[in-house]
Amino acid sequence: MKKVLIALGLVSIAISGSAMADLALAKKSGCMACHSVDKKIVGPSWKEVAAKYKDDADARAKLAVKIKKGGKGVWGSAPMPPYSPRVSDANIEKLVDFIMTL
Numbered sequence: 001m002k003k004v005l006i007a008l009g010l011v012s013i014a015i016s017g018s019a020m021a022d023l024a025l026a027k028k029s030g031c032m033a034c035h036s037v038d039k040k041i042v043g044p045s046w047k048e049v050a051a052k053y054k055d056d057a058d059a060r061a062k063l064a065v066k067i068k069k070g071g072k073g074v075w076g077s078a079p080m081p082p083y084s085p086r087v088s089d090a091n092i093e094k095l096v097d098f099i100m101t102l
Helices: 002-014 017-029 046-053 059-069 089-100
Strands: none
Touching: 017 089, 046 059, 046 089, 059 089
């Protein structure tokens, strides 16, 4: 647990002030159990996600649906659980925007 907190502290330093609220939202929403900003845990790092979808005009919509409904097979065999309605649509949009800025 201490290693995770230390690592999150280091990531926090590297992220701008406005993105800190979005990182806090990700922590509160349970995203950090499987993802991190810059390294694979169970799911891909958010930097990998942003890089994969950076030239995709529909990326934000695709990622929002993936967070809302869950899925599997895009990044391996581990399933992504659905986060809607536990996380509001507005907060899912904030999370997608945060990921795509990395």
